[in-house]
Amino acid sequence: xxxxxxxxxxxxxxxxxxxxxxxxxxxxxxxxxxxxxxxxxxxxxxxxxxxxxxxxxxxxxxxxxxxxxxxxxxxxxxxxxxxxxxxxxxxxxxxxxxxxxxxxxxxxxxxxxxxxxxxxxxxxxxxxxxxxxxxxxxxxxxxxxxxxxxxxxxxxxxxxxxxxxxxxxxxxxxxxxxxxxxxxxxxxxxxxxxxxxxxxxxxxxxxxxxxxxxxxxxxxxxxxxxxxxxxxxx
Amino acid sequence: xxxxxxxxxxxxxxxxxxxxxxxxxxxxxxxxxxxxxxxxxxxxxxxxxxxxxxxxxxxxxxxxxxx
Numbered sequence: 001x002x003x004x005x006x007x008x009x010x011x012x013x014x015x016x017x018x019x020x021x022x023x024x025x026x027x028x029x030x031x032x033x034x035x036x037x038x039x040x041x042x043x044x045x046x047x048x049x050x051x052x053x054x055x056x057x058x059x060x061x062x063x064x065x066x067x068x069x070x071x072x073x074x075x076x077x078x079x080x081x082x083x084x085x086x087x088x089x090x091x092x093x094x095x096x097x098x099x100x101x102x103x104x105x106x107x108x109x110x111x112x113x114x115x116x117x118x119x120x121x122x123x124x125x126x127x128x129x130x131x132x133x134x135x136x137x138x139x140x141x142x143x144x145x146x147x148x149x150x151x152x153x154x155x156x157x158x159x160x161x162x163x164x165x166x167x168x169x170x171x172x173x174x175x176x177x178x179x180x181x182x183x184x185x186x187x188x189x190x191x192x193x194x195x196x197x198x199x200x201x202x203x204x205x206x207x208x209x210x211x212x213x214x215x216x217x218x219x220x221x222x223x224x225x226x227x228x229x230x231x232x233x234x
Numbered sequence: 235x236x237x238x239x240x241x242x243x244x245x246x247x248x249x250x251x252x253x254x255x256x257x258x259x260x261x262x263x264x265x266x267x268x269x270x271x272x273x274x275x276x277x278x279x280x281x282x283x284x285x286x287x288x289x290x291x292x293x294x295x296x297x298x299x300x301x
Binding site for chain 2: 007010014017018021025043044047073074075078090093094097098101102105140141142145209212213215216218219220221222223225226229230
């Protein structure tokens with residue numbers, strides 16, 4: 001039973017995400033036609049913001065795992081690093097993809113190279129892509145892990161930079177929705193509820209994914225160890 | 235109408251991607267688990283020594299660890 005906890009998280013998270021979509025499309029109120037070029041496409045917000053939230057959680061896990069490996073040589077830390085990169089890449093791509101589709105409908109262009117938030121978040125996703133592809137193409141070893149952990153540690157600088165980007169250099173991207181402080185009261189309660197369900201569902205889902213990713217890394221290490229024993233090593 | 239089309243394309247793409255990703259990792263996890271159980275039970279090894287890289291990096295000099 002305990003071994004199936006990640007699958008339970010995945011199942012609950014997935015059902016929650018589907019419920020968010022249903023509520024976002026059918027129950028949440030429409031936005032003002034005057035305020036948006038494409039009011040229908042605005043409903044992608046119920047996917048875009050929670051996936052960005054989940055991406056930040058994943059990047060936080062990546063940072064923690066990188067620090068644990070780099071400073072403590074913790075195998076658990078390395079598994080966290082691997083799980084954080086894979087989850088960060090998946091959530092980052094979902095955020096970028098949903099943002100591009102929304103931007104194409106709302107702004108008439110999928111990407112604005114002058115907007116700081118778009119570019120810092122894009123860089124974060126590229127960092128996760130580099131770490132995932134790099135880990136798959138390089139032989140596992142202390143130096144490889146140290147290199148990727150260093151990227152994980154320094155790359156995390158982009159997370160707070162991305163978060164404050166719309167406050168400091170707001171160009172096209174709307175301001176913060178989660179943790180917006182006094183400015184966050186513009187959402188209607190029903191919209192905020194759907195957004196909360198979405199954020200919770202994505203959080204549960206991504207935790208499930210990171211748990212299963214850590215399990216896979218651990219299983220791969222055990223398999224490699226068994227292989228060495230079979231080959232006559234120690 | 236155009237906005238709805240964008241929305242449909244985006245949601246369908248992401249749901250499919252999420253489903254495929256989830257299915258892939260669950261199947262991969264179960265496949266490795268089954269193989270590993272068979273191998274480990276046949277040779278009888280200690281699970282705590284699984285991450286040889288971490289063991290090497292704490293036991294010996296780092297320069298030799300990637301070999």
